[in-house]
Amino acid sequence: MKTYRLAALACLITLTPAAYAQNEDLSFDCVIKPREIVQVGSVDEGLLVERAVKRGDIVETGQVIARLDDTREKLDVVLARQTAEREIEVLSREAAAEYRAAESARIANLVSRELTAANEALRATLEKQLALYAVEAAKLDRQLALAELSLAENALERRTIKSLVSGIVTETNASPGDYISAQVPILTLAKLDVLNVDVFLPTQYYGVPVEGARATVFPQDPIGGSYDATIETVDRVFDAASGTFGVRLTIPNEDYSLPAGLRCRVTFETN
Numbered sequence: 275m276k277t278y279r280l281a282a283l284a285c286l287i288t289l290t291p292a293a294y295a296q297n298e299d300l301s302f303d304c305v306i307k308p309r310e311i312v313q314v315g316s317v318d319e320g321l322l323v324e325r326a327v328k329r330g331d332i333v334e335t336g337q338v339i340a341r342l343d344d345t346r347e348k349l350d351v352v353l354a355r356q357t358a359e360r361e362i363e364v365l366s367r368e369a370a371a372e373y374r375a376a377e378s379a380r381i382a383n384l385v386s387r388e389l390t391a392a393n394e395a396l397r398a399t400l401e402k403q404l405a406l407y408a409v410e411a412a413k414l415d416r417q418l419a420l421a422e423l424s425l426a427e428n429a430l431e432r433r434t435i436k437s438l439v440s441g442i443v444t445e446t447n448a449s450p451g452d453y454i455s456a457q458v459p460i461l462t463l464a465k466l467d468v469l470n471v472d473v474f475l476p477t478q479y480y481g482v483p484v485e486g487a488r489a490t491v492f493p494q495d496p497i498g499g500s501y502d503a504t505i506e507t508v509d510r511v512f513d514a515a516s517g518t519f520g521v522r523l524t525i526p527n528e529d530y531s532l533p534a535g536l537r538c539r540v541t542f543e544t545n
Contacts, residue, residue: 300482300542304473306493306525308466308534312439313447313459316342318432322452325460329446332530333437333463340448340460344433347426354426358419367412371405378402441465442530466530471503471523473540477512483521483542484508491525492539493532501525501532503540 320342327339378398441463448460471491475483483489483505491501503523512519523540525532 300479302473302475302540304471304538304540306534306536306538307470307472308464309468309470310465312441312463312465314339314437314461314463315456315459316435316454318342319455322448322450322454324450325446327443329443331443333441333443335437335440337437338434339437340435342433342454344430347430347433350426351430354423358423364412364416367409371409374402374405439463439465440467464534466534467528469525469527469532469534471525471540473521474518475521477517477519480519488543489523490541494537497536
């Protein structure tokens with residue numbers, strides 16, 4: 275009997291990951307989760323006047339999901355545009371510069387014919403140069419006005435909140451009439467076009483599932499069926515307390531046909 279137990283123990287010790295790979299497909303419990311959970315908020319503060327989606331709605335990237343009160347921002351854009359589009363200051367400065375240039379040329383001609391004093395030519399040249407400086411200053415002021423218009427338009431655009439990801443609304447956290455700050459999310463989105471599948475394996479299986487390998491996921495009833503999955507990550511840090519390590523797989527789910535939050539069974543193909 276003692277010899278038999280020793281022989282069995284020897285078999286267990288020599289059953290390496292390679293031996294598992296040669297003799298069986300590995301099957302373990304798992305959980306299907308959303309790819310990401312995103313809390314959508316606003317970088318600006320203000321009164322929420324519209325929430326364009328509700329719980330359960332599918333949201334696409336770039337879709338408008340909410341609006342803050344933008345009365346002041348619209349007025350800022352109108353004022354900034356009027357200033358930026360006003361060309362009269364530049365045109366008047368250019369006209370003055372042309373006059374001073376012609377006047378400087380006329381006086382220079384008189385000086386060359388000794389019909390006026392040389393200091394008059396110096397004064398005319400200085401006035402021409404000052405007029406040219408005034409033109410450049412007017413052009414710079416207009417450029418600054420255009421920049422302020424861009425800032426005002428950007429501030430107005432931020433009052434319309436768009437989703438940065440595609441997903442399904444799982445929770446609404448604010449309603450029209452609520453005051454929104456940076457700390458208050460408007461709603462929560464679950465990104466489901468790709469699903470995560472998390473499973474924890476005993477450490478003796480380390481080295482069997484490898485990143486990029488295929489596996490099959492079997493969701494629990496009433497969903498059922500089987501889904502192809504790809505191993506995305508194999509943890510390189512073990513959990514000493516449980517003697518396990520984590521493996522994450524992904525399942526494509528562009529049509530949202532497979533819900534998240536399911537228990538499942540995953541089979542790693544090791545042959």
